[in-house]
Amino acid sequence: MKIILPVAGKGTRLRPHTHTKAKSLVHVAGKTVLEHIVSRLLVLGGIELIFITDENGQQIEAFMNETFPRVSCRYIVQKDRLGPAHAVSLAGSVIEEGDDVLVVFNDTIFVTDLKSIPKLAADCDGLIYSKEVEDYQRFGVNVIRDGLIADMVEKPDTPVSRLAQVGLYYLKDGKRFMDYIDETIAAGDMVKGEYYLPAVFMRMIHDGARFRAPELDAWLDCGKPETLLETNRYLLRSRHHLHGEVYNSVLIEPVHLAKGVVVRNSILGPDVSVAPGCVIEECIIKDSIINANSRAKDIILHHSILGDSVTLVGSPRKMNIGDHSLIEMEG
Secondary structure (H helix, E strand, C coil), X not given: CEEEEECCCCCHHHCCCCCCXXXXXXXXXXXXXXXHHHHHHHHHCCCEEEEEECCCHHHHHHHHHHHCCCCEEEEEXXXXXXXXXXHHHHHHHHCCCCCCEEEECXXXXXXXXXXXXXXHCCCCCEEEEEEECCCHHXXXXXXXXXXXXXXXXXXXXXXXXXEXXXXXXXXXXXHHHHHHXXXXXXXXXCECCECCHHHHHHHHHHCCCCEECCECCEEEECCCXXXXXXXXXXXXXXXXXXXXXXXXXXXXXXXXXCCCCEEECCEXXXXXXXXXXXXXXXXXXXXXXXXXXXXXXXXXXXXXXXXXXXXXXXXXXXXXXXXXXXXXXXX
């Protein structure tokens, strides 16, 4: 199987954390987003990863060489930003007859059994993974009839469907899929100057292709700070790992401390992940992500994200407060 991973987005919603790194290299629950995704793909076996990158492609390549040295990878640069379908189309030159294809966008971490793909796709041409949501107006949704996708509606005003598309797609005939992307681009079928995959899938459906919409067990958004923290909370449920050094401190589960972390005289947790090389002293931290080689001292943090190599030093307060006082110190 060939797996296409478009990672060329600027990650503007995650700034300032993506000013100096690719958005897929932001940490959550002790790993980069990309490591979470690739780890889930390895169960398929016999895979080749095709990364569609931007100028940060060297960061992606260096990370893969270090973390997954045995995984076969290719890297293709997207010079023109013409949308998701255009990014996927750049892999067309390496998709051959007989290749099946999985497309994985890196804004989300998925939880599903990928080994069930052959069974799920046995009587259809592909799978467009979905997740039922309440706020369907924010997403492109799949409309189902007789178990197959009959239509796709972008941000519907009425609840024609609550099955949101989640950025995970399987195509049994990868070459045919690429031909339809090329046809869509040649026809100039754009939305606000960009090419999107739903237009490709609808062309295929009109020509008789059959797609199912299996639901994910979990759809974990990593596209902006608040959802990154939500994903951190979800993933930490099964990742209370303490690989660092802890002195005179209280850890409230779940907490993930990477190797090389030092914690002194602090209270951490719940829902805190700390990347390698960090030093935490005299702090109270909950519901936060601390990235690599950062230092925090004399500070109270919650709902926070610190990037790589941050130094954050506060100061203890001295107070003399009389009876019946009300002091509210909001962050």
